[in-house]
Amino acid sequence: MIEVENLTKFYGTLPALRQVSFTVDQGEIVGFLGPNGAGKTTALRILTCFMPPTSGTARVAGLDCQQRSLEVRAKIGYVPENVPLYMDMTTHRFLTFAAAAKRVPRSRQRKEIGRVMEVCDITSVADRIIGHLSRGYRQRIGISQALLNDPPILVLDEPTIGLDPTQIVEIRSLIKELGTERTIILSSHILPEVSQICQRILIINKGQIVATDTPANLTAQLQRNLRVHLEVEGPENEVLKNLSGMAGILDVKPTDGPNTYLIETRRGEDLRPELARTVVEHGWRLRELKLQDLSLEDIFMQLVTDEEPGEDEE
Amino acid sequence: MKGTFTVYRKELYRLFASPVFYVVAFIFLALVGYFFYASVAYYSLVSFQAGSEPFLAQQLNLTDMVLEPFFGSISIVLLLMVPLITMRLFAEEKKTGTAELLFTYPISDRGAVLGKFCAAISVLVLLLAGTLPAMILLEVLASPPWPTIIGGYLGLLLMSSAFVSLGLLASSLTENQIIAGALSFGALLLLWIIGWAESLASPILGSVFKYISLLTHFDNFAKGILDSRDVLYYLLFIILFLFSTLRILESRQWRG
Numbered sequence: 001m002i003e004v005e006n007l008t009k010f011y012g013t014l015p016a017l018r019q020v021s022f023t024v025d026q027g028e029i030v031g032f033l034g035p036n037g038a039g040k041t042t043a044l045r046i047l048t049c050f051m052p053p054t055s056g057t058a059r060v061a062g063l064d065c066q067q068r069s070l071e072v073r074a075k076i077g078y079v080p081e082n083v084p085l086y087m088d089m090t091t092h093r094f095l096t097f098a099a100a101a102k103r104v105p106r107s108r109q110r111k112e113i114g115r116v117m118e119v120c121d122i123t124s125v126a127d128r129i130i131g132h133l134s135r136g137y138r139q140r141i142g143i144s145q146a147l148l149n150d151p152p153i154l155v156l157d158e159p160t161i162g163l164d165p166t167q168i169v170e171i172r173s174l175i176k177e178l179g180t181e182r183t184i185i186l187s188s189h190i191l192p193e194v195s196q197i198c199q200r201i202l203i204i205n206k207g208q209i210v211a212t213d214t215p216a217n218l219t220a221q222l223q224r225n226l227r228v229h230l231e232v233e234g235p236e237n238e239v240l241k242n243l244s245g246m247a248g249i250l251d252v253k254p255t256d257g258p259n260t261y262l263i264e265t266r267r268g269e270d271l272r273p274e275l276a277r278t279v280v281e282h283g284w285r286l287r288e289l290k291l292q293d294l295s296l297e298d299i300f301m302q303l304v305t306d307e308e309p310g311e312d313e314e
Numbered sequence: 315m316k317g318t319f320t321v322y323r324k325e326l327y328r329l330f331a332s333p334v335f336y337v338v339a340f341i342f343l344a345l346v347g348y349f350f351y352a353s354v355a356y357y358s359l360v361s362f363q364a365g366s367e368p369f370l371a372q373q374l375n376l377t378d379m380v381l382e383p384f385f386g387s388i389s390i391v392l393l394l395m396v397p398l399i400t401m402r403l404f405a406e407e408k409k410t411g412t413a414e415l416l417f418t419y420p421i422s423d424r425g426a427v428l429g430k431f432c433a434a435i436s437v438l439v440l441l442l443a444g445t446l447p448a449m450i451l452l453e454v455l456a457s458p459p460w461p462t463i464i465g466g467y468l469g470l471l472l473m474s475s476a477f478v479s480l481g482l483l484a485s486s487l488t489e490n491q492i493i494a495g496a497l498s499f500g501a502l503l504l505l506w507i508i509g510w511a512e513s514l515a516s517p518i519l520g521s522v523f524k525y526i527s528l529l530t531h532f533d534n535f536a537k538g539i540l541d542s543r544d545v546l547y548y549l550l551f552i553i554l555f556l557f558s559t560l561r562i563l564e565s566r567q568w569r570g
Contacts, residue, residue: 048418051566070316074420084411086324088331097327100320101419145415 001026001153001183002047007056009042009207016042017053018207026152029179031198032187033300039207040187041081044157047185048078060153074103077146081157083138087131091122091141094130098145112148120144120174136167143174154178156186160193172197191300203303210303227292228263228272229255234284242278246271259287317421321429322436329399329437338395343444349387350448353380354455376458377538385466385536388445389529392438392474393502399437400481401495403430404563408489423563427482427556434478435471442470462538469535472548473528477502479555486562502528 002024009017017039024030032040045051046058049069058065060072086094095113104112117123120140125133130141139159146154159175160168175184175197188194194201195215203211203218211218232239236254243263244252248271251264265271272289279286329335357379364371407413416426452458477498484498485491509527512520524530528551531544 045414050414050418070420070422073418076418078415078418080411080414080418082411084413084415086328086412087410088328089324093327097320097324098415098419100323101317101416101421103316103420 001028001061002185003057003059004043004047005057007043007046007053007058009039009046009051010054015207017046019056020204020207020209021056022202022209022212024183024185026183027181028200029175029184029186029198030200030202031194032185032202032204033189033191033194034187034204035189038204040189040204041157042207043204044078044155044185044187048076048155049073074149075151076153076155077148077151078155079139079142079146079157079159081161083142085130085138085141085145088129090127090129091117091133092126094141095145095148099148102149102151104149116144116147119147119178135162136164136170139163139167139171140174143171143178147178152182154182154184156184158188159186160188160190168193203300205303226265226270228265228275229288229290229292230261230263230275230279231257231259231288232261232279232284232286233259234279234282238282239284242282243275246274246278248274262292315422315425315428317419317425318429318432321416321421321426322432325403325430325433326436329433332402334398334402335437338398339441339444342391342395342441345391346384346388346445347448349391350384350445353383353387354452376452376456377462380452381458381462381466381538382536384448385470385532388442388470389473389532389536392441392470392477393506394499395441396434396438396474396477397481397484397495397498397502400434400478400498401485401491403434403482404485404559405489405491405494409491417566423560427559427563431475431478431482431556434482435475438474438478439471442467442474459538465535465538465540468540469532469544472535472545473532476528476548476551476555479552479559480505483555483559483562486559 004023005021007017007020008015020039020043032043034040042051046053047060047065049065049072052066061075063072063075065072086097089097092113095116096109099109099113100106114123117126120143122137122140122144125137125141130138133141143156143159146156156175160171163171172193175186178184179197186194186197198215200212200214201218202209230243236259239261240252240254243249243261248266249263250266253262254260255262263271263275270291272291276286276289357374357376360370360379361374364374404413407416417423449458449463480501481494481498484501485494487497488494505526505528507527507529509524509530512524514520515523525547531547534541534544
């Protein structure tokens with residue numbers, strides 16, 4: 001559905017994207033994840049034909065974004081970052097403009113506007129002036145205009161930024177719902193959000209894609225050493241000595257809490273049964289034994305920080 | 315030209331929804347009304363005096379004493395007011411980010427420029443129509459030469475369209491409305507008075523100055539003279555500035 005090849009974009013001499021390539025299949029929900037200023041918005045703006053790349057090509061449904069811009073635009077519903085809207089228009093008036101702009105035939109406009117207002121639950125504010133509405137409503141209006149004329153692709157730039165927790169949950173479930181029949185690309189710098197909504201994640205940092213996979217695979221792939229959290233009652237010196245002497249254990253460290261230890265074991269080896277046995281054999285009292293998952297947050301930090309030395313060499 | 319009418323309707327709605335239009339219209343009509351009253355009052359005063367001076371009476375006519383100053387004063391007020399209407403057209407969209415919506419809808423750049431241009435022209439037509447009661451009043455009091463009046467209004471329409479095209483370019487250059495307003499006002503004023511430099515410059519340069527002046531070409535219209543050169547001048551002016559606006563908008567395609 002979307003094919004991007006060697007996309008590069010410079011703002012003056014500042015590179016925003018460097019040789020970015022990726023594809024998105026029909027019906028996928030893909031998340032762009034990266035710190036602020038990583039190039040997420042730039043990539044989305046190129047896809048939506050707002051600006052052209054310095055070099056490289058972007059194709060949507062087989063159409064080049066530069067050469068057949070108007071046709072591409074007709075296939076995409078786009079909600080820009082911070083949802084710019086005409087603040088002095090009423091919701092209904094704005095959607096009428098958007099529907100006409102998206103070439104919804106006049107006879108169908110009323111029905112189509114009714115439909116998107118229903119989907120986004122904004123029928124109650126149809127006659128209110130957009131500038132007087134809350135951030136949550138504006139976000140919904142932004143999404144509703146993107147849905148006009150039923151585009152096969154939705155592009156959402158930071159769809160939950162600036163919303164309160166309830167609104168975030170609502171918008172996320174709305175996106176999931178919409179994703180059942182559409183291709184969706186969204187960007188975010190919030191990890192749990194992306195891992196909840198998206199089937200695939202593209203991690204982007206400093207204008208380059210540093211990883212791409214499903215949330216589960218990313219976690220599995222990048223988990224280096226297993227970490228086990230252990231809480232045990234017993235003489236600290238002895239515990240430390242005995243445990244670090246075990247095969248497969250790399251490091252044992254006491255942590256902040258009383259009688260708790262963080263144990264690092266080699267990749268792929270689950271030593272929890274052995275640990276439990278050792279503890280029991282010595283007559284200490286076992287309180288807790290738990291595998292610590294490397295969260296997406298940790299993976300993200302690893303990727304984003306690990307890449308740095310490599311970049312300096314360039 | 316895809317989307318011209320859509321953008322036109324949206325722009326017109328926003329122009330009428332904002333208080334700017336009403337303030338501009340009020341001040342415009344108040345000033346024009348005052349100028350009309352002043353020239354008619356002066357005309358009637360001179361007419362009384364002419365009753366005892368047959369030579370003076372021969373010189374008197376409505377065109378020279380009422381219509382020409384009337385159209386001249388409208389053109390000055392328009393020079394001041396048009397930048398206020400055009401300055402927001404693109405600058406505001408850029409500032410608030412709605413440009414990102416507008417230019418990702420399947421609307422061509424040409425459609426956007428033309429739609430905004432036509433919307434501003436419509437507002438000006440409405441303003442000019444607001445001055446028509448003065449002409450009707452004149453018809454009641456005297457018998458003014460209607461061809462001259464029609465010519466004058468045609469000139470005003472062409473000239474204000476030229477103002478709008480320049481204002482649109484200024485607005486596309488910046489995201490700051492004040493800068494757009496100042497730019498278009500300054501440029502219009504310069505193009506207005508540049509003809510005065512005629513006598514200071516060399517003969518060739520002087521005639522160029524005179525020719526590119528917005529004022530020179532309006533004088534004929536205000537006298538009721540319809541010259542194809544003047545019409546052509548304004549049309550070329552409009553096309554040049556609309557084209558430049560389009561190029562500026564397209565430049566986002568290659569500027570970093």
